[in-house]
Amino acid sequence: MRVTCRTLRSSVIAAGVVAGLSLSTTAAFADTPAAPDSGQEQVRPGTDNQGQDQDQVLPGGDEQSKEPKKDEGDQTPKPGGDEWKSLGARQLAGGITADVRVKASANSAAATLAKGGQQLGTLEASGSPASKVVDGYTVTLSPSGDVSAQKNNTGVPGGWEDKGTQDLGDGWSAAVQVNASARSAKADIALDGSVQGALKAEGKSASTKINDITFTLTTDGSVSKKNDETPKPDQRDFVREYTNLGGSGFDAKVYKTKAGFEADMFAKDPSSGRYVQWDTLKQSGDKPATGQHNGAHFALDADGTMKGWVDSDPVVPGGWESKGTQDLGSGWSANVQLNASARIAKAQISLNNAAKGSLQTEPGKSASKVIDGCTFTLNSDGSITKKKNETPKPGRTFVREYTNLGGSGFDAKVYKTKAGFEADLIGKATDSGNLVVWDTLKQSGKQPAYGQHNGAHFVLNPDGTMKGWVEGSTDGGKKDRIVPKGGVKAGSEGATAEPDETALIAAGGSMAAAGAAALGFAMLRRGRKND
Incomplete structure (x- = not known):
């Protein structure tokens, strides 16, 4: 029994010690409780996580209080990025x-x-x-x-460009077209939409009178209208009228004025066929007023009557007047006649008094012709010039000919030279319609020669082939065979060429046809270096 009590007492003491130790341990760990719902693991001493870095969680903080990690960055797209x-x-x-x-x-x-x-x-x-x-x-x-x-404008030599309709006031308007290369313009004059007349200016301004209004057209296409001063009713009183006065082809209307008499002279204009007033004779005092035109004579007497007569042959407005024979040098001469009112002239060309050919201009234009190696140019005012053509340089051998090269309106003749190739560019002279050499492209070595005129482009390749085109034409990125509209007469089979994408600078020599300078044909040589 004694043993039993001792044993019981020892057990009780041991149990008390164990309970005390348990309370001490619990109280120690309760001093640092984990934050509620903080998402943090409670790490106890002695675990495997003791050596790792832990994010510091401030009391009362949340996820937004954390500093961003270095590799996260700002992922928001910024304007002006690299995307198209x-x-x-x-x-x-x-x-x-x-x-x-x-x-x-x-x-x-x-x-x-x-x-x-x-x-x-x-x-x-x-x-x-x-x-x-x-x-x-x-x-x-x-x-x-x-x-x-x-x-873009197309490259057609001497082409007309519509300048639209100009309002001239009082219901008058002018539909104008301009040919800048030929320094010409033309216009239809209309009143309230109805055409009343036309004007054409070639090299100089032109005027016409319609309904007592004078219209003037310049070569750049500008039109002006000027109302002629109408005499006051008490200034002129109609007296009489004459038809075909003295067989001259002129009619006359006589008026009484304060100073004496006046007579308006009327006849058809040969260039237009319209009946127009040519001049006015003014008489005063006791003296008659006289006038003449190309062999026709008129007299307005002090009593208001008129007389008319002609020199030997009957003449009409626009008749021919002899300008005599002009000496052109080296035995050449030209017998010239002029029709001033019609603005035309004609000439008989002679060498040592032997007729060699003739020339006649169109109204307001010049005409040219080559006779025995000389180019003769006749102007509408009757003046005439002679220019000896240059003899073709030796060493040029004909190779091929192109007609209407690339639809440009120009023909080309290609020749082989010692330096490479030459190409004469040929087109119609806008003043005469004759085929003339406008310029010559000269190619040497491995460099092509280039030329251009009014939107038309030309290339003379080192192999003697040519390419022509006008601005605005496309080939879809493919090469074109060098067979322009009209055909190649010799030696172009299988030849290809492409226009340079860079700006072409015109190439060539001096002008070869009269009037070409006025048409703005400019060609300057330029070679393109090989890559």
Whole structure:
């Protein structure tokens, strides 16, 4: 029994010690409780996580109070990035569409050009505008994506350009066309939409009178209208009228004035066929007033009566007047006649008094003809010149000929020379209609020769073949065979050439036809270096 009590006492003491130790341990760990719902693991001493870095959690803090990690960064896209932005399709002149894209950060734009569903190429502008000729239009694209198309002029020598209708006031208008290369203009004069007359200025201004109004047309296409001063009713009283006075072809209307008498002279204008007033005779006091025209004579007497007569042969307005024989040198001479009112002239060309040929101009124009190696040019005022043609240089061998090269209106004859090739460009002179040599392209070595005129371009290649085209024509990026409209007469089979995409600078020699300078035909030699 004693053993039993001792054993019981020992057990009780041991149990008390164990309970005390348990309370001490619990109280120690309760001093640092984990934050409620903080998402942090409670790490006890002696675990495997003791050596790892832990995020510091401030009391009362949350996830937003954490500092971002270095590798996370700001993932929000910024404007002006490296991506292309489409501006959509733009409709341009001539049925051309441009699908435009821009890249603002690079100050660049690009456009895909098309027409009728067929792609015409692409255009890129980086830092500055860019242009390209497609289907007869120049398309321009800016780095900001603005795009436009402007129609080009075609290269036809002496072609007419419509300048539209000019309002002259009081219901009058003028529909004007201009041929800049020929320094000519023409206009239809209308009143309230009804054509009343026409004007044509060739090399100089032209005027006509319609309904007591004088219209003047200049070679640049400008038209002016001036109302003629109408005499007051008490200034002139009609007296009598004469028809075909003295067989002259002129009619006359006589009026009484305060000073005496006046007579208006009327006849048909040969150049237009219109009945116009040519002049007015004014008589005063006791003396008659006299006048004449190309062999026809008139007298307005002090009593208001008139007389008319003609020199030997009957004449009509626009008759011929002899200008005599002009010495042209080296035995050449020209017997010239002039019709001043019709602005035409004609001449018989002779060598040592033997007739060699003749010339006649059209109204207001010049005419040229080559006779025995000399070019004779007759002007509408009756003046005539002779120019000895240059003898072809030795060493030129004919190779081939092109007709209407590239649809330009020019023919070309190609010759082989010691230095390379030469090509004579031939077209009609706008003043006479005769075929003349406008200029010569000269090619040497491995460099081609270039030329251009009024939108028409030409290339003479180092192999003697030629290419011609006019601005606005396209080939879809393919090479064209050198067989222009009209055909190649010799030696072009299988030849190909492409126009240089850079701006062509005209190439060639001096002018070879009279009047070519006035037509603005400029060709300057330039060789293109081989790559």
